[in-house]
Amino acid sequence: METSGPDHATRLIDAPARGCGIERTLQVLDGKWTTLIIRELLPGPKRFGELRTALGTPSAKTLTDRLRILERQNILTRTVHAEVPPRVVYQLTDQGQSLSSVLYAMLSWGEQHPLIED
Amino acid sequence: METSGPDHATRLIDAPARGCGIERTLQVLDGKWTTLIIRELLPGPKRFGELRTALGTPSAKTLTDRLRILERQNILTRTVHAEVPPRVVYQLTDQGQSLSSVLYAMLSWGEQHPLIED
DNA sequence: CCCACTAGTTTCCATTCTGGAACTATAGCA
DNA sequence: TGCTATAGTTCCAGAATGGAAACTAGTGGG
Numbered sequence: 636m637e638t639s640g641p642d643h644a645t646r647l648i649d650a651p652a653r654g655c656g657i658e659r660t661l662q663v664l665d666g667k668w669t670t671l672i673i674r675e676l677l678p679g680p681k682r683f684g685e686l687r688t689a690l691g692t693p694s695a696k697t698l699t700d701r702l703r704i705l706e707r708q709n710i711l712t713r714t715v716h717a718e719v720p721p722r723v724v725y726q727l728t729d730q731g732q733s734l735s736s737v738l739y740a741m742l743s744w745g746e747q748h749p750l751i752e753d
Numbered sequence: 754m755e756t757s758g759p760d761h762a763t764r765l766i767d768a769p770a771r772g773c774g775i776e777r778t779l780q781v782l783d784g785k786w787t788t789l790i791i792r793e794l795l796p797g798p799k800r801f802g803e804l805r806t807a808l809g810t811p812s813a814k815t816l817t818d819r820l821r822i823l824e825r826q827n828i829l830t831r832t833v834h835a836e837v838p839p840r841v842v843y844q845l846t847d848q849g850q851s852l853s854s855v856l857y858a859m860l861s862w863g864e865q866h867p868l869i870e871d
Numbered sequence: 872c873c874c875a876c877t878a879g880t881t882t883c884c885a886t887t888c889t890g891g892a893a894c895t896a897t898a899g900c901a
Numbered sequence: 902t903g904c905t906a907t908a909g910t911t912c913c914a915g916a917a918t919g920g921a922a923a924c925t926a927g928t929g930g931g
Contacts, residue, residue, distance in 0.1 A: 745774025
């Protein structure tokens with residue numbers, strides 16, 4: 636009896652435990668950088684170098700790895716402009732953009748609950 | 754769902770890149786099991802053994818580690834009942850329960866976007 | 872010819888995370 | 902005394918993750 640639990644609380648409780656939607660989302664939002672990469676791309680496309688500095692300079696290898704995975708998962712597209720020096724632009728797909736609902740929930744929660752760790 | 758960017762899209766775009774609420778949420782929802790642990794506890798308190806089998810049997814060590822971290826972060830409480838054999842109950846705090854907004858966003862997204870990987 | 876530039880790739884290494892097996896504590900019970 | 906049960910703990914091994922440094926490609930400029 637929780638003082639009129641909102642509808643989504645019920646959905647969460649009723650959802651099957653394993654193989655549920657949450658696990659599928661976790662397969663995408665995996666690793667230290669993925670969520671932040673998507674966050675950086677929400678306002679619009681960015682180049683490789685822009686992403687790298689915006690994120691606080693993860694190693695090139697790590698960033699490339701993550702971007703390739705997200706490309707395979709159809710979260711973003713990679714466009715190579717045949718110039719010299721090369722210009723490569725990453726852009727969220729519609730599916731990637733739709734993750735904004737999750738990111739927004741994370742933003743709200745994080746703002747309302749400053750961590751009191753250690 | 755285009756129709757003039759909803760308010761939360763703007764908030765996401767305007768939020769500062771680093772040290773934002775998203776990063777704080779990621780500090781809590783970290784690792785392979787944490788999000789699923791919280792999911793299991795949303796309907797109500799559970800014992801150590803119940804959690805373990807519900808999650809698909811992670812190692813005892815891993816589960817204990819994660820639960821201790823979540824306890825330190827004030828996401829859940831650990832109650833030891835002095836019986837034999839021992840009974841230890843884990844329960845979400847209000848702060849932990851409030852993560853349901855994030856989990857619900859994950860559930861919805863995951864249900865709407867079955868992965869097309871590999 | 873050599874250098875600079877971007878966006879990588881490759882190799883190697885360190886750290887972190889996770890799992891497995893074995894071990895502990897306690898009390899009731901046969 | 903030995904056995905059972907739960908919830909751990911400790912130690913060790915392997916996997917996953919991330920980072921640093923060196924190297925590549927192709928062209929314009931000096």
